[in-house]
Amino acid sequence: xxxxxxQLRLRRYARPGDVxxxxxxxxxxxxxxxxxxxxxxxxMHSWIDHxxxxxxxxxxxxxxxxxxxxxxxxxxxxxDTRDGLYREYxxxxxxxxxFRDQGIGSAxxxxxxxxxxxxxxxxxxxxxxxxxxxxPVGRPFEVLLRNNRFEVVRWFFDMVRPHLDAVxxxxxxxxxxxxxxxxxxxxTIWRANREAFRDHWGGADESxxxxxxxxxxxxxxxxxxxxxxxxDEVAGGVWNDIHAAENRELGLARGWLASVFTRRAWxxxxxxxxxxxxxxxxxxxxxxxTAALGVDADNPSGALGLYERAGFEIHERFCAWRRPLxxxx
Numbered sequence: 050x051x052x053x054x055x056q057l058r059l060r061r062y063a064r065p066g067d068v069x070x071x072x073x074x075x076x077x078x079x080x081x082x083x084x085x086x087x088x089x090x091x092x093m094h095s096w097i098d099h100x101x102x103x104x105x106x107x108x109x110x111x112x113x114x115x116x117x118x119x120x121x122x123x124x125x126x127x128x129d130t131r132d133g134l135y136r137e138y139x140x141x142x143x144x145x146x147x148f149r150d151q152g153i154g155s156a157x158x159x160x161x162x163x164x165x166x167x168x169x170x171x172x173x174x175x176x177x178x179x180x181x182x183x184x185p186v187g188r189p190f191e192v193l194l195r196n197n198r199f200e201v202v203r204w205f206f207d208m209v210r211p212h213l214d215a216v217x218x219x220x221x222x223x224x225x226x227x228x229x230x231x232x233x234x235x236x237t238i239w240r241a242n243r244e245a246f247r248d249h250w251g252g253a254d255e256s257x258x259x260x261x262x263x264x265x266x267x268x269x270x271x272x273x274x275x276x277x278x279x280x281d282e283v284a285g286g287v288w289n290d291i292h293a294a295e296n297r298e299l300g301l302a303r304g305w306l307a308s309v310f311t312r313r314a315w316x317x318x319x320x321x322x323x324x325x326x327x328x329x330x331x332x333x334x335x336x337x338x339t340a341a342l343g344v345d346a347d348n349p350s351g352a353l354g355l356y357e358r359a360g361f362e363i364h365e366r367f368c369a370w371r372r373p374l375x376x377x378x
Contacts, residue, residue: 054151054152054153054155054156056115056116057113057114057115057152057153057156058113058114058115059111059112059113059114059156059157059160060111060112060114061107061108061110061111061112062097062106062107062110062111062112063107065094065097067110067112067119068090068093068094068097069090070112070119070122071093071110071112071119071122072088072089072090072093073119073145074119074120074121074122074143074144074145075088075122075143076088076298077143077145077146078143078144078145078146079143080146081146082185082188082189082190084185084188084365085299085301085365086295087292087294087295087298087299089267089294089295091266091267091294092266092267092268092294095262095263095265095266095267096262096266097110098262098265099258099259099261099262099265100258101254101256101258101259101262102256103126103127103128103254103256103259104124104125104126104127104254106124109124109125109126109164110122110123110124111123111124111157111160111161111164113144113153113156113157115148115153119145120144120145120148120153121142121143121144121145121148121153121154121156121157122142122143123140123141123142123143123157123160123161124140124141124142125138125139125140125141125161125164125165125168126138126139126254127139127165127168128251128252128253128254129176129252130176130250130251130252131246131247131248131249131250131251131252132250133176134176134177135176135177135178135179135371136169136172136174136176136177136178136179137178137179137180137181137251137252137371138161138164138165138168138169138178138179138180138181138374139181139182139183140158140161140165140180140181140182141182141183142154142157142158142161142190144157149189154190154193155193155196155197158193158197161180162180162374165178165180165374166374169374177373177375178373178374178375179371179372179373179374180199180371180372180373180374181202181369181370181371181372182194182199182369182370183205183367183368183369183370184367184368184370185365185366185367186365186366186367186368191368194370197372198372199370199371199372200370200371200372201368201369201370202368202369202370202371203250203251203345203346203347203368203369204345204346204347204366204367204368204369205343205344205345205346205366205367205368205369206343206344206346206353206363206364206365206366206367207341207342207343207363207364207365207366207367208341208342208343208344208356208357208361208362208363208364209303209339209340209341209361209362209364210329210339210340210341210359210360210361210362211339211362212338212339213329213330213332213333213337213338213339213340215360216326216329216330216333216360217326217359218323218326218327218330219319219322219323219326220319220323221277221320221323222277222284222315222318222319222320222323224279225277225278225279225284225315225320226277226278227275227276227277227278227327228276228278229272230271230272230274230276234276235260235264235271236257236260237283238274238276238283238286239257239260239263240255241282241283241285241286241310241312242286242288242308242310243255244312245285245310245311245312245313246310248313248349248350249345249348249349250345250347251369267293267294268290268291268292268293268294269288269290270290270291273288273289273290273291273304273331273332273335274286274287274288274289275287275289275324275327275328275331277315277320277323277324279315282312283312284311284312284314284315284320285310285311285312285315285320285321285324286308286310286324287306287308287309287310287324287325287327287328288306288307288308289304289305289306289307289328289331289332290304290305290307291304291305291332291335291337292305301339302336302337302338302339303337303338303339303340303341304328304332304335304337304339304340304341305340305341305342306325306328306340306341306342307342309321309324309325309342309352311350316350321352321355322355322358322359325355325356325359326359328340329359340361341361341364342356342361343367344356
């Protein structure tokens with residue numbers, strides 16, 4: 050039975066207590082859609098509590114209420130794509146499963162479009178504005194996106210190594226060494242990572258406040274990071290994570306190779322291969338039994354093949370969706 054959308058109230062994020070409702074809705078939606086993801090309130094706060102030019106919760110997060118109960122949530126940030134063509138207003142959204150099929154998802158998408166237009170109207174744009182999002186394949190969100198004229202523009206995979214046995218430890222390239230990560234290195238490592246991904250599809254927030262957001266996340270443990278140095282230069286690295294709350298909730302012992310990167314001058318020397326093996330060994334020493342990572346299916350550096358040779362298998366498929374923002378509403 051379809052509820053009257055006129056009863057729905059959409060409001061912006063207003064108080065820290067909203068985080069609990071957002072986490073409840075997002076996690077319930079993940080369970081209903083069989084998505085292996087779990088947010089803790091602490092992780093959500095690390096994202097919410099660090100506003101940047103490109104994302105500010107009080108401007109960019111929306112909550113949907115029916116009779117005073119939060120039944121949906123969504124957010125948006127914007128990035129300039131690395132190909133120089135687009136400013137992408139990227140949104141996400143979730144509806145509490147008992148309240149689905151009542152027009153709430155459509156109302157959230159319509160709100161996100163209006164919000165993107167408002168942001169774009171106040172910005173001096175030298176590129177085409179587009180509305181974008183990511184979604185796992187085969188879930189209800191796909192229908193909503195197709196109905197709103199979004200099109201798939203890119204494929205991504207989550208890959209899992211089902212065990213951490215028989216890990217190959219390749220030698221480090223000559224002249225490079227691993228050093229323990231210290232706080233004074235954080236900004237140098239952050240900037241090296243952002244630079245390494247400038248050859249890749251999409252875009253990212255490169256601000257120092259975005260770095261602080263990452264470091265404030267309870268799942269970030271820099272003692273798990275493996276950073277290769279060439280003198281005073283970062284050659285590449287792997288940011289490894291253990292999502293403790295997610296593992297407890299899902300009954301897993303899984304570590305994540307959250308970001309595998311090599312700067313251009315140090316590519317094609319076997320560094321990523323050497324760091325991946327050491328990362329798997331490190332995660333196993335911390336009690337993990339499996340490992341996961343995300344990859345762009347069309348990664349220009351051949352990352353998909355590298356990960357397959359390291360024992361990773363495709364576990365979940367995701368798509369990036371886009372739609373022009375300047376078309377008639």
